[in-house]
Amino acid sequence: MRAALLLASALLAAPLVLPAPILDALPLADPAPSAEAASYTVKGVITDCGEFGCWTMYWTPSSLVVNTGDTVSFTNQIGEHYFEPDVGTGCAAPCSRSWTTPGNMTYRCGYHWTMSGVVRVLGPSAAIASPVSGGTLSGTATLSGTATWTGGISKVEVAVDAQSAWRTATLTGSGTTRGWSSPLDTVKLANGDHVLYLRVTGADGIVSLISRGFRASNPAFYDIEVRSFTSSTSGLNDPKITVVLYNDGNDETSPFTVRLEYQHKGTWRQFATYGEGIPGYAEKTRVLAWDGALRLYGTFPVRVRADTGGYVAETDEANNEAATTAFHVVPGPGVNTDEP
Numbered sequence: 001m002r003a004a005l006l007l008a009s010a011l012l013a014a015p016l017v018l019p020a021p022i023l024d025a026l027p028l029a030d031p032a033p034s035a036e037a038a039s040y041t042v043k044g045v046i047t048d049c050g051e052f053g054c055w056t057m058y059w060t061p062s063s064l065v066v067n068t069g070d071t072v073s074f075t076n077q078i079g080e081h082y083f084e085p086d087v088g089t090g091c092a093a094p095c096s097r098s099w100t101t102p103g104n105m106t107y108r109c110g111y112h113w114t115m116s117g118v119v120r121v122l123g124p125s126a127a128i129a130s131p132v133s134g135g136t137l138s139g140t141a142t143l144s145g146t147a148t149w150t151g152g153i154s155k156v157e158v159a160v161d162a163q164s165a166w167r168t169a170t171l172t173g174s175g176t177t178r179g180w181s182s183p184l185d186t187v188k189l190a191n192g193d194h195v196l197y198l199r200v201t202g203a204d205g206i207v208s209l210i211s212r213g214f215r216a217s218n219p220a221f222y223d224i225e226v227r228s229f230t231s232s233t234s235g236l237n238d239p240k241i242t243v244v245l246y247n248d249g250n251d252e253t254s255p256f257t258v259r260l261e262y263q264h265k266g267t268w269r270q271f272a273t274y275g276e277g278i279p280g281y282a283e284k285t286r287v288l289a290w291d292g293a294l295r296l297y298g299t300f301p302v303r304v305r306a307d308t309g310g311y312v313a314e315t316d317e318a319n320n321e322a323a324t325t326a327f328h329v330v331p332g333p334g335v336n337t338d339e340p
Contacts, residue, residue: 039071040064042117044081044093044109057109059117067122067150068206071098082110102208123208124149124200126156126180131196131214137186138217143169143196144181152203156180159197160189163209166199189216190280191251220251224306225319227283231290231302231326238289239326243304245285247278249315256307260288262326263301276306296328 042064047056057079066072073096074083083097084090085107091097099105102123109115128145131137147153152175157166169182198210228244241260247253260272272288290302303323307314314320 038066039073040066041073041075043075043077044079044115045077046079046112057112057115059109059115062117065120065122068100068102069098071096072119080111081115084108084110100206102206123206124153124202125208126198126200126210128196128198128210128212131212133212134214136215136217137184139186141184141186142181143184144179146177146179147200148177149202149206150176152176153178153200154203155201157199158182160184161194163197186216187218187250189250190282191216191218191220218250220249221315222247222249222251222253222312223315224253224256224278224312226304226306226322229304229322229324231324233327233329237329238291239328241272241288241290241302241326243286243288244283245276245278245306246283247280250280252279253277253312256311257309259305259308261303261305262290264296268303290326290328299325299327302326
């Protein structure tokens, strides 16, 4: 009787999901290097079936490592199954898939949702000799290492902190493994933590992305710059003054004072002030209202001055000030006692 139930349950692709199965967890061992595409098989299995359903459902192997271009076939060893990837199009087993993009491709069974697995798709790889993981770079450093791919390496590119502004590294050697190197002026980086990105392209066009963290450490310097200073007025609202400050230095400034002033009857008068501190190679934006309580009406010269107390020792003190004009409106009735 039990054998008949096992056979019936195995042939039934029931969407009912019972308690989670005990999934096999094979180690993610890299496949042997090969210039030829290989084929692999993943089998769907249902076992431990009884009068009230089946209790163990899994893919075997549930973890598989392949190269780009390899083929993975999904089959029904016991029961019927549906390959349902988290990204991409699924298919009813038996069917096959291959990938041209490296990464972890996770999937489930569309009929038995507790059945899950992952295919780790390999692409070109890179070993980073410099910087070491978490290491510190100073001055002009040389980034270096090796890149490997079964079909050969055509290009290695480097970028720092963002996957943009890629710079092509110099390649040496030939064959499946080649050396690469690229200079990096760390003085142009803020002191602190950064991420090095490598984009490795194989001779067959397959691309992999590798990253590593490092620190930049150089003598600190600072340069506060007024990047933008604008004003706007809408209806009877107070003028909005926008200040954009930039630190063109490599380390965070100590707190400094920013003063906003308007000129009235030949005299500069303060209408707002705030404290600021800016990390290296970073900008800060503030939007402030010119308070209508000043009882002014008309267009006035306004200016911003950063670090008026001279607390920050800068490489350039000449770019700490900017000027524009602002139209000030007094809301509601009343006498504009400060009207010029």
